Amino acid sequence: MRQGRRRSDELREVFLERRAQKFPAGSALIEIGNTKVICAATIEDKVPHFLKGTGTGWLNAEYSMLPGATQERALRERVKLSGRTMEIQRLIGRALRAVTDLSAIGERTITVDCDVLQADGGTRTAAITGGFVALVEACETIYEVGGVFPVKDFVAAISAGISDSGEKILDLCYAEDSTAAADCNVVMTGAGELVEVQITAEKKSFTRAELDELLDMAQRGIAELISLQKDALGRELVWRVGRVG
Numbered sequence: 001m002r003q004g005r006r007r008s009d010e011l012r013e014v015f016l017e018r019r020a021q022k023f024p025a026g027s028a029l030i031e032i033g034n035t036k037v038i039c040a041a042t043i044e045d046k047v048p049h050f051l052k053g054t055g056t057g058w059l060n061a062e063y064s065m066l067p068g069a070t071q072e073r074a075l076r077e078r079v080k081l082s083g084r085t086m087e088i089q090r091l092i093g094r095a096l097r098a099v100t101d102l103s104a105i106g107e108r109t110i111t112v113d114c115d116v117l118q119a120d121g122g123t124r125t126a127a128i129t130g131g132f133v134a135l136v137e138a139c140e141t142i143y144e145v146g147g148v149f150p151v152k153d154f155v156a157a158i159s160a161g162i163s164d165s166g167e168k169i170l171d172l173c174y175a176e177d178s179t180a181a182a183d184c185n186v187v188m189t190g191a192g193e194l195v196e197v198q199i200t201a202e203k204k205s206f207t208r209a210e211l212d213e214l215l216d217m218a219q220r221g222i223a224e225l226i227s228l229q230k231d232a233l234g235r236e237l238v239w240r241v242g243r244v245g
Contacts (some may be wrong), residue, residue, distance in 0.1 A: 003173060004033070009217050011158070011171045011224055016232045018133050026137030028232065030130030033173055034120035039130040040113045041138035047107045057105030059135075061092035063127060065116040088124045089114075091196065095128045095155055095187045096135055098195045104150040110138060121174040125157035125185055129225050132156065133232050140237060149243040154190030156225040159183065160214040162206060168213050170221050182206045186218035190226050190241075 004012065012033030020029035024040035047058050063085055067073045077085060092114060100110075112135055114127035132155050139150045159172045162182040169176060177183055184199035199211065230238045 002169065003175065008167055008169045009220065011221055012173065014225070014228055016130060016133065016228050018137055018232050024134070024138070025141045026134040026139070028130045028133035028137070030126050030133075032122055032126050032129075032171065034118060035122050035126050035173075036117040037123060037126045037130055038115050038117060039127060039134040041131070041134040042111050042113070043138055043142060044109045044111070045107070047109055051107065055103065055107060057102050057108045057110070059093065059097050059100050059102065059105075059110045059112070061089045061096060061112045061114060061127075061131065063089040063092060063114045063116075063124070065119060065123070069116045069119045088127070091124055091185075091187075091198075092127050092131055095157060095195050096131055098187075099132075099151055099153045099155045099189055100135070101148055101150050101152055104148040105139075105142065108142065110135065119174070121172050121177045122159050125159055125187075128155065128157040128187060129229065133229055136233055136237055136241060140240065143240065146245055148245075149240045151241050153242055154226045154229060155187065155195060156222045156229060157185060157187040158218050158221040158225060159185050160218045160221070162204075162210065162214070164203065168210070168217060170217050182210075182214075184211075184214050184218070186215060186222065188219060188222045192219065 015031040018028050021027040025043045026041035028039045030037050112131045116123045136151050143149050160170050161172050161180040164179045181203040182201050187195040
């Protein structure tokens with residue numbers, strides 16, 4: 001039995017709430033086990049130079065970990081971002097752009113900031129899942145009735161892996177992640193399409209059959225997370241996603 005007496009295919013307890021901050025166009029707080037991430041989406045009436053005059057917008061993401069988020073104080077990245085931070089914020093941006101109609105935004109830039117308040121494994125996947133809720137809430141502020149809602153589908157992410165004992169497990173906490181034989185992060189849309197799969201053999205190589213088993217497990221977990229996203233958004237916003245006209 002895992003920590004918290006979880007089954008191998010069971011998520012940690014999830015709390016997801018929108019309107020976590022007053023000033024951003026959209027915001028959400030997500031807690032998955034002991035991991036806590038606050039996500040905020042802001043909209044600016046400008047675009048990168050390569051999009052000026054195209055009528056198309058842009059979406060990017062920024063990620064940071066607060067000094068008190070880990071057991072030992074983490075240094076603030078004041079000038080140069082670490083390679084890990086760059087990798088994670090690019091992943092978050094790719095995941096959210098995969099379900100965003102940038103032409104429906106107009107010449108605006110949406111920035112989704114994801115700040116880790118407390119880290120216990122799965123911060124990047126939590127940031128994607130919570131960042132999506134903030135994105136939908138922000139897009140509601142620029143949506144014009146009869147037009148195209150900028151968010152085309154739901155998207156969420158989760159980790160899966162193979163423990164050091166060979167067991168397939170879902171939603172790894174830090175203790176499990178640090179000892180895993182293989183670790184996988186999966187990003188998937190509400191339609192069941194894969195956006196990104198990051199998998200690494202940490203201690204032992206794995207088979208194609210094992211990869212398929214991890215993907216199936218992750219898909220079930222993501223379906224649960226999307227259901228929680230819908231609960232957080234409420235009926236007033238869920239029906240907007242994918243709406244044309």
